[in-house]
Amino acid sequence: MKCSQVQKRLSAFQDGELKPQEQEGVSDHLESCSACREQYAEMEKIWQALGDLKEVLPEPGFYDQLVKKINERQANLFPVGFQWLFQFFSSPWATSTLLIVGILIGTFLGNILAKSELFPFQQNQAVHSQAAIEVFSLKAFDPIPPDTLADKYMRMASY
Amino acid sequence: MTKKLDSFSSEDLMAKTAEEDEFAFEILVRRHQASVLNLVYRYVGDRTKARDLAQEVFIRVWRAAKRYEPKAKFTTWIYRITANLCLNELKSVKGRKLIQLESEHEDRQNTNFETHPNASQSPEDLLLAEERSRQVSDTLQTLPENQRMALILKRYDNLSYDEIAKIMECSVSAVESLLVRAKRNLQEKLIFFEK
Numbered sequence: 001m002k003c004s005q006v007q008k009r010l011s012a013f014q015d016g017e018l019k020p021q022e023q024e025g026v027s028d029h030l031e032s033c034s035a036c037r038e039q040y041a042e043m044e045k046i047w048q049a050l051g052d053l054k055e056v057l058p059e060p061g062f063y064d065q066l067v068k069k070i071n072e073r074q075a076n077l078f079p080v081g082f083q084w085l086f087q088f089f090s091s092p093w094a095t096s097t098l099l100i101v102g103i104l105i106g107t108f109l110g111n112i113l114a115k116s117e118l119f120p121f122q123q124n125q126a127v128h129s130q131a132a133i134e135v136f137s138l139k140a141f142d143p144i145p146p147d148t149l150a151d152k153y154m155r156m157a158s159y
Numbered sequence: 160m161t162k163k164l165d166s167f168s169s170e171d172l173m174a175k176t177a178e179e180d181e182f183a184f185e186i187l188v189r190r191h192q193a194s195v196l197n198l199v200y201r202y203v204g205d206r207t208k209a210r211d212l213a214q215e216v217f218i219r220v221w222r223a224a225k226r227y228e229p230k231a232k233f234t235t236w237i238y239r240i241t242a243n244l245c246l247n248e249l250k251s252v253k254g255r256k257l258i259q260l261e262s263e264h265e266d267r268q269n270t271n272f273e274t275h276p277n278a279s280q281s282p283e284d285l286l287l288a289e290e291r292s293r294q295v296s297d298t299l300q301t302l303p304e305n306q307r308m309a310l311i312l313k314r315y316d317n318l319s320y321d322e323i324a325k326i327m328e329c330s331v332s333a334v335e336s337l338l339v340r341a342k343r344n345l346q347e348k349l350i351f352f353e354k
Contacts (some may be wrong), residue, residue: 011339015313017320046345050314052291053299056200058192059210063185066214070221 001029006036014043169233176224184224188217191234194316195241201311202245204296212248216241231325238316238326242308298348306341309334 006029012018013026030037059065144150164172164186172190175183195216200209219240227236280288299307305327312323320334327334 011342012320012335014342015320015338017335042346043342046342046349047314049291049349050295050299050310050345052288053201053295053315054288054292055193055197056206056209058196058213062192062196062210062214063188066188066217067181069214070218073218 001025003029003033003036006030006033007039010036010040010043014040014047170229173220173224173227173229173233176221177227184221187220191237192217194234195237197315198238198241198311199245201296201299201315202307203248204300208248212244213241216244219244232322235322235325238312239328242312242326245308246304295349298345301348302341302344306337306344309337310341310345313338 006026009018009022009026013023016023018026030040144154164175164183167175167183167186169187169190172183172187176187192213196209196213199212199216200206203209203212216237220237223240299311302310308327309323312318312326313320318326320331320338323334324331
């Protein structure tokens with residue numbers, strides 16, 4: 001392996017992430033090349049220095065504080081006395097059942113109102129039908145009657 | 160009950176947590192609190208912020224318990240939550256960093272109380288070790304965010320490139336590239352750091 005190839009793979013070599021054959025190739029090269037060996041030694045020194053960063057220990061009350069935070073957030077989500085709502089809606093079964101019941105009640109009420117004579121929809125429907133008949137009976141595409149204002153205008157425009 | 164749950168895998172404890180079993184959640188927290196806390200501490204370099212963020216990770220674990228599907232290792236999943244939280248937190252605090260410098264200084268002075276004590280060390284050695292730890296922490300903070308996260312996961316948690324890629328949601332080659340650049344940056348910054 002050439003120095004340039006080895007230097008590109010030195011980091012992965014250090015991390016033990018190369019395939020066995022490549023790992024062996026880099027290792028052989030390091031034995032014979034002092035420049036690459038020096039560079040690798042420098043990398044190792046830095047890696048060791050990083051070990052000086054101390055580990056921290058969780059405080060004894062870590063879990064209790066955590067539980068307190070969870071409870072506080074849950075309490076803030078719903079005002080006092082309404083937490084049962086959270087419990088109820090957090091269940092997918094309850095939410096699905098509520099949705100289905102809502103759709104059924106909506107359909108039922110809709111059908112009743114549509115059939116009811118008290119509901120103004122049917123009257124409105126009659127008015128709308130009359131308006132449609134009038135629009136289609138305008139005879140807009142019939143020939144223009146002679147000696148009318150429209151006939152005179154069309155003649156002027158054609159000159 | 161607690162003793163029986165102790166032998167459960169983290170994935171099984173999550174399934175129990177989904178059924179709102181608080182004992183299972185407590186064991187899960189106690190099992191992973193040190194690793195999560197240290198990952199955050201190494202990343203943010205601040206003890207108080209690290210504790211708050213680590214607790215935030217477990218709040219998310221509690222909330223996500225019902226949706227959790229053990230597709231990957233539990234540690235990979237919880238580290239992914241931690242990494243995302245750290246990266247987001249850093250973005251949100253960049254603007255108010257100057258205000259926090261004083262409290263961070265006070266915080267460092269108190270770090271002794273929470274680090275692993277070593278009885279065989281003299282007070283001078285302890286001070287020196289403390290100073291070295293602070294220097295490493297400060298140097299880590301100068302690395303770009305993704306490089307820092309990849310380096311911490313490799314150096315301190317000894318994870319494979321594949322696991323780091325899953326946690327950071329990127330490719331294995333991207334992890335390799337991040338580590339090459341992180342190590343190069345550290346070589347320039349820790350050049351004075353002779354043992």
